[in-house]
């Protein structure tokens with residue numbers, strides 16, 4: 089599919105998706121069933137997946153550059169196709185691999201695609217779209233997660249280079265990545281104006297994967313703590329303008345948060361698996377599903393999931409039309425994660441003892457979804473953004 093052949097159809101039902109979106113989703117689902125799902129259990133157990141091998145295969149099919157410029161090897165489609173793509177990732181039988189793919193497509197590369205020079209796009213974006221390179225995003229630090237403005241990693245100028253010192257924490261894809269989209273302080277002064285995004289090759293002298301972090305969920309995805317000790321990179325590896333890193337990262341978060349919502353609004357699949365289980369499982373002489381308390385609760389949860397879907401599609405539609413969707417993307421992230429967690433918790437409850445056993449999908453979903461209200465901006469940070477955009481948050485001192 090190319091930009092020229094693709095069309096965005098607004099159906100009366102309000103769906104943004106036309107036949108081309110469905111074709112993309114269908115192709116991705118087939119790929120997932122052939123190349124990902126057969127390995128998910130093994131990768132979850134190993135607590136890592138072969139990122140280079142998988143991303144090369146995805147890159148060959150164009151999956152890593154859906155809304156990236158054609159000039160850089162992308163499909164050049166609008167964001168509605170990325171949204172459709174992100175939704176279809178929910179066919180993967182875990183949350184970890186969608187997250188790792190999302191880092192590559194929607195978290196580490198949007199700012200580079202929008203603001204990077206031709207040269208830096210050639211060096212870092214093109215191989216990330218083709219799947220030769222694995223990308224990661226370095227924003228959070230040991231002492232600064234929610235409060236991005238207070239990061240301590242510093243990049244000081246030395247001739248034509250930057251010399252980087254500091255560290256990043258919880259870096260998804262961090263043990264396997266070829267480069268990191270790194271947020272660093274490049275000057276003194278206002279915390280919102282002193283930061284720059286820089287592409288740093290992970291094989292640079294002074295970059296150290298200090299440790300691989302063991303997690304409660306999202307197990308197939310590797311998460312690293314990184315140290316940067318006198319890392320020298322050319323200043324031309326900067327993304328866009330110096331001092332604009334915080335602003336670029338805030339824009340980049342919009343796509344990250346919409347991307348997260350794409351997955352959460354597909355939580356209905358676990359409700360369906362729970363329904364199938366409860367129809368078969370009998371207690372007190374009848375299927376568990378026949379208890380009004382249970383089927384009412386499942387009906388209520390399905391309604392919540394549909395509401396998140398409507399919010400997500402509204403936000404995507406406005407984003408595609410060129411609007412700033414900071415508020416809606418934050419609402420999608422907040423509500424989507426909360427609904428997914430609620431769905432997961434109730435479904436574990438209704439699966440009973442089996443819900444608490446690691447091997448069941450519902451248990452994995454429960455462990456994976458817990459991250460939703462923490463990673464990529466905690467719920468409270470989303471509430472802060474929403475309150476601020478509503479004009480009801482007092483000025484911070």
Ligand SMILES: Cc1cc2nc3c(=O)[nH]c(=O)nc-3n(C[C@H](O)[C@H](O)[C@H](O)COP(=O)(O)OP(=O)(O)OC[C@H]3O[C@@H](n4cnc5c(N)ncnc54)[C@H](O)[C@@H]3O)c2cc1C
Nearest residue numbers: 225226227228232233234258259260462463464465466468
């Ligand atoms: C598995 C995993 C993968 C990750 N991947 C990446 C990655 O690839 N790149 C990256 O840069 N980061 C990544 N992160 C980091 C993630 O984005 C941060 O953990 C998140 O932003 C929260 O930051 P924190 O952990 O420092 O929490 P803190 O800032 O210490 O906050 C702790 C808690 O306090 C509450 N809180 C925070 N601020 C407020 C407030 N203003 N008002 C009220 N309550 C508040 C929230 O409940 C929050 O959860 C990842 C994290 C995990 C666990």
